[in-house]
Amino acid sequence: MEDIPVDKLTKEEARAELARLSGVMRRAEDAYYQQDAPVMDDAAYDALKARNLAIEARFPALVRADSPSRRVGAAPASGFGKIRHAVPMLSLGNAFSDEDVVEFDARVRKFLSLEGPVHYTAEPKIDGLSLSIRYESGALVYAATRGDGEVGEDVTANARHVRGIPHRIEHAPEILEVRGEVYMEHAAFEALNARQQAAGEKPFSNPRNAAAGSLRQLDAEITATRPLAFFAYAWGALSAPLADTQKGAIERLADMGFATNPLTVLCESPKALLAQYREIERQRATLGYDIDGVVYKVNDLALQARLGMRSTTPRWAIAHKFPAETAWTRLEAIDIQVGRTGALSPVARLHPVTVGGVVVRNATLHNEDYIKGVDSKGAPIREGRDIREGDWVEVYRAGDVIPKIRDVDLSKRENPHLYAFPTRCPVCGSAAVREPGEAVARCTGAFSCAAQRLEKLKHFVSRQAFDIDGLGAKQMQAFVEWGWVADPADIFTLRARHGDALARREGWGATSARNLFAAIEARRTIPLNRLIFALGIRHVGESSAMLLARTYQSWAAFQAAMIAAQPREGAAWEELNGIDGVGEVMAASVVEFFHTASTRQMVDNLVAQLTIEDVRPPDTGGSKVAGKxxxxxxxxxxxxxxxxxxxxxxxxxxxxxxxxxxxxxxxxxxxxxxxxxxxxxxxxxxxxxxxxxxxxxxxx
DNA sequence: GTGCCTCGAGTTCA
DNA sequence: CTCGAGGCAC
Missing domain, CATH: 3.40.50.10190 (BRCT domain)
Known part of the structure; x- marks a missing residue:
């Protein structure tokens, strides 16, 4: 069967072939990654991979839950497998005030062009970690964490030990992905910490960390001893609709045996939403588990479908967050960091303080204006109070993650001096220039600034760029310090120049060095869009890089056009500037990059090391209106x-x-x-x- | 010129 | 996650 061309396979043969490929490839991956003893060369593996993909493209209905195409990369020996979500796991937009909620409702009605009221569900936003669980024919097939929303970690074995997640469900659609939150109740958290301490282990700082740590145990038997619970509140892929409304779908999930939150109610106006918000806020302390807000969703699923998505969030839902927890502490110093574009970013060094269960030592201060107490338009923030070294400041964690400074206590101020924002780069001493109308000051040292050079190299190997396994920020910093890598091309000649020496370095050995060089070789062939992004051209991020790659399709065409282009004149400029999504600023930035001798040299050296894959324009599914x-x-x-x-x-x-x-x-x-x-x-x-x-x- | 919306860039801690 | 800036529609 393995010799039958893909286009000649019958459906039954295809099904059997996919099963065979899954097994063969799984064994090859295990041998390669877990046992470090390949049973197949790369070309043979790639051929199987291509065949698997081709069959799946022809018979999408036959794609297996454990398909090799879903196994992104492979599991490192000590980690979890990766699972690509069939439907991405979204994040929600946030509302912080009553006004935001009223505006949300207005946006929804405007988009739908409805005069009358829209009905919503309101439910507590559980502070845990989200999980997607796939059932096929009623049987639990896999469970995956959210990850980046596209790809999550395979925690199937652990999910089977979570209360509220049935292993089998009856009367379910053939395919059902249930989404919800895994969390730990306060009582269970206290008991777990008592046990941890009795055993001489470190206690968890809060229930969310305890839940996350427990779900991500490599040994599922340990997870089984941790009292985790689950609430279902959403779904991903479905072979048949669950209901006509959000509320109905949640009730259906409850009927199937999933735990759902009892505080999920229907509201017929923004006013009712706000009333429910107050009610949930009132009950917050006695719920027995942590919540960080209330989620509102349009109840009618047909309306949800019409509203659709913005780039990463649905238009039909919003999270109304409770005010963040804050804490006062002393700002010991203001340091300046230099980013890859030369941006000077002030960072507050704080006397360590616990905010929302986490010890915070640093907080971002954004830019010069933020320290002064004004926003980009000169309007006062913190009522115009500036921030000085030595001040007492109020810290909170924006979105419960990024530490920020909310306010400053002038009554405790001792420092008579306004903070003087540096006019020179603290790393290389070049002038720091703040363009009129811009918020950030930038070091003008470019590649000669050690900080910028290092940050550019880190960007080059970052996940969305070259993504070289085993070559992260830390390793890159070491290579730069040792004088082994000064520009991107050096990465690809590293083995020849320092391969033997690396294996003798502390923390490295023959095996890890070999793995690194294998990873580097694997990236010698790179898609055009990744290369363009990796170059780190100002104003060109991941999505603009893809836009450019899809327009020019090959490196040769792209480079030739950029070299031919003159700023603001000529056919090449017009073509670039005419791309939908590219404006004058980005176009000028790209042209300048290719007209600067030092970057040109860097690029030429790099490209000489690479094989660059062309990029095809996007597939519009054969629509008649594509391109119109x-x-x-x-x-x-x-x-x-x-x-x-x-x-x-x-x-x-x-x-x-x-x-x-x-x-x-x-x-x-x-x-x-x-x-x-x-x-x-x-x-x-x-x-x-x-x-x-x-x-x-x-x-x- | 104004007001979305999206993208880029910078950031923290476990 | 958030802010600022770029790009585009109105």
Missing amino acids: TVVFTGTLSRVTRAEAKAQAEGLGAKVSGSVSGKTDILVAGEKAGSKLKKAESLGVQVLSEDEWLALIAQTR
Whole structure:
């Protein structure tokens, strides 16, 4: 069967072949990663991988829960396997005030163009860690942590020991991914800490850390002794809808045997949401578990679907957070850090203080204005009070994560001197320049500044860039200190120059050195978008790098165009600046990068070491409107303007506001006016709303 | 010119 | 996670 070409396989053969590949590849991965004794060379493994992917592309319904394509990379010997979520796990937008909640409701109704009230559910936001659990034919197949939202850790064995998670469910859809929060009750947390202390182990600082630590035990038997609980509140992939409403879906999950939060209620107005918020706040101390706010969701699932997503958060839900816990402490000093773009960032060194169960020693001070007590527009923050070394300051953790300074106690101030923001880089001594209208001061030392150089190199090997296993910030710093790496190309000649010496260094051995060099070799071939991102061109992040890669498709074409481009004139500039999503600032930055001798040299040296993979433009699923420029006019009756736009863009169309020679399609609703006339005079194709909806339903 | 929305860049601790 | 800035629609 392994010899049958993919396009000749029957469905049954494909099913069997996927099962075989999964097993063979799993054994190869184990041998390679766990036992460090490969049974297959890379080319053979890649061939299997390609075959597996091709079969899955032809028979998407047959993709196995344990498919090799879902095993991202492979499990390190001491860690967890990775699982790619079939549907990404989202984060929620935040509301901090009553006003934010009223605005949320207004946004929802405006997007849907509804005058009447929208109904919402309100439920406590549990302070634990989110988990996605997949069931197939009613059986628990795997459980994964949120991770970065796309890829999480496989904690299946541990999840089976969590209260509120059934191992088997009845009357469930064929495929069901249940999402919810794993947490630890206060009583269980106290008892666990007492046991920890009796055993001479370190106690956990709070229930959330205890829950996270317990769920991430490598030995599931240890997890079994930790009293973890679970509330289901959402779902991912589904083979059939659970209900018509959020509330109904939650009740359905409860019927299947999942624990759901008893404080989940329906609210018919923002006013009712706020009342429920107060009610939950009132009960907070007696709930027996930690919560950090209240989550509101549009109840009608059809409306949720219409509202859809923004880039990382749904439009149909928001988390109303309780005020963050704060603590007062002494600001011992203000230090300056230098980032990869040269940005000078002030950091507050604090007398250690516990905030929300975590000891905080540092807090970001953002920039010069933040210390002065004003925002970017000069409006006062902290009522204009500035921050000085030696001050007593109030610390909180923004989003329960990033320590920040909320306020300063002037009555305890002893330091008579305003903080003087440096005018020179503290690392290299170059002038630090703050451009008019900008918030940050930057070191002008570029590559000759040791701090900038190191940060640029760290960026180069970061996860979204070259992502070299075993070469993180720490290792990079060491290589730079030893004088082994000064620019990116050096990474790829490291083995030849210092391979033997590395194996003798402290903390390194023959095996770890070999693994590192293997990882470096694996990245010698790199997709164009990753390379562009890795270069660290100002204003070009991950997504702009992808945009550029998709436009130029090959390194040769990209480089030639950038070298040919002159700032603000000529065809090459127009093409670059004309990319949707690229403006003057980014375009100028990229052109300057390629016209600077030192960076050009750095790039040439690097590229000589690499094989750069072309990038194909995105697949728009064969839609008829892909690549077309569309304009909507008049009153649409079946969808709102915003929905129509989101829909069209999802299919690869560009939506514009005005009719011009570039317009391909005008969609005219009721009472279309001047745009319709203009379109007719230009000979642009005009469609009614129904014709448009019929068109986008077709695929090529 | 104003007001979204998205992206880039910088940050903390376990 | 958050702020500031860039890009674009209105």
